[in-house]
């Protein structure tokens with residue numbers, strides 16, 4: 461049965477208001493009915509001086525953005541789409557961890573909901589082979605210094621007919637039950653804030669822990685992959701590990717062959733190893 465989008469409930473704004481004990485204190489959530497893209501909106505707010513921890517949630521996003529000018533599409537009332545403004549006090553060389561730790565936090569929250577989720581490097585969250593959540597982290601320069609816009613889109617209530625591409629899935633399809641979008645939002649916001657705080661408090665032990673946790677959650681390791689690199693070239697081989705700086709290490713020409721560490725790229729899982 462296809463749910464009627466008209467009867468899909470809106471996000472519960474009372475649970476997202478300041479001071480709600482369910483939410484970690486250093487988050488300020490604003491909910492809007494509809495917006496083109498929460499990343500664009502939060503980037504604008506960052507330029508205007510907004511503080512770390514601002515979250516803009518769109519009940520519906522009309523021009524959601526993916527990476528590399530791709531689009532992110534979800535019908536009204538079916539998704540969780542938001543962006544968080546962060547002003548991380550960590551050295552710039554560590555910023556590449558931010559999209560990875562966001563993917564890890566979203567994966568953790570989805571796993572806690574009872575699904576066998578995993579992170580496809582760098583930061584897609586999959587259930588089985590299908591994408592349930594996408595993440596777009598952008599760096600913007602602001603008068604107060606560099607800021608990160610962490611955008612997350614999670615497919616919650618999309619039916620099979622509503623999936624924009626056949627590589628997508630939703631929480632309701634996978635769990636075969638109704639899922640409350642506000643529950644998902646609260647869970648994921650807290651997971652991201654917690655992961656970011658631990659990372660920002662920094663130090664060697666926290667980076668080692670993050671590296672280990674991410675590598676354990678990353679379903680790309682052990683797979684044969686094709687990686688489209690930013691310079692237009694293509695790398696094919698077996699993904700063998702995530703290195704200490706979060707790069708994907710690919711063995712080309714067999715597991716004893718040359719190893720290439722990839723910092724950015726689009727990965728296709730070719731087949732199960």
Ligand code: BT5
Nearest residue numbers: 497498499524525526527530532533594595611612613628
């Ligand atoms: C992403 O890009 O996966 C990042 C998506 C980030 C979306 C959030 S929503 C809140 C915030 N505000 C924004 O404007 N964006 C962020 P990428 O890896 O480039 O994947 C994009 C591709 O995924 C598209 O080209 C489609 O093939 C596919 N796609 C589009 N919508 C999808 C969906 N709802 N579920 C799964 N796949 C989708």
